[in-house]
Amino acid sequence: MKAQQRRNYSFDTRSVMLFAALSLGGVGALQAQTSSPGKTASPSEVPYSYGPGTGNPSKAATTAFQRADADKDGKLSEKEAAQLPAISQRFKDLDADHNGTLSPTEFEKGLLS
Incomplete structure (x- = not known):
């Protein structure tokens, strides 16, 4: 047998x-990433995460709020908000109503301002 060279x-x-x-x-x-010809992908079909500048600040705000809300009570205390320097x-x-916590609405307004 001859050895393979x-x-x-x-x-x-x-x-x-x-x-x-x-x-x-x-x-x-x-080619795999493009959608079918003639079809424009809707924002809900885009596989990217939401974040600043993606055209959906409400979703970004909701996600950030939920991550920061450690005790899951639906509001951010000053201690929980310390995770987010801005x-x-x-x-x-x-804190528009001066109750010592941020509601999701107050939080979103803060992100947009």
């Missing part, structure tokens, strides 16, 4: 082959 390609050949493989892989990934610095100004 390993092909030794030059560096240039290997570089071109690697570039071609990466390019084709990138095209395949791009909110904690203006806590007293945002």
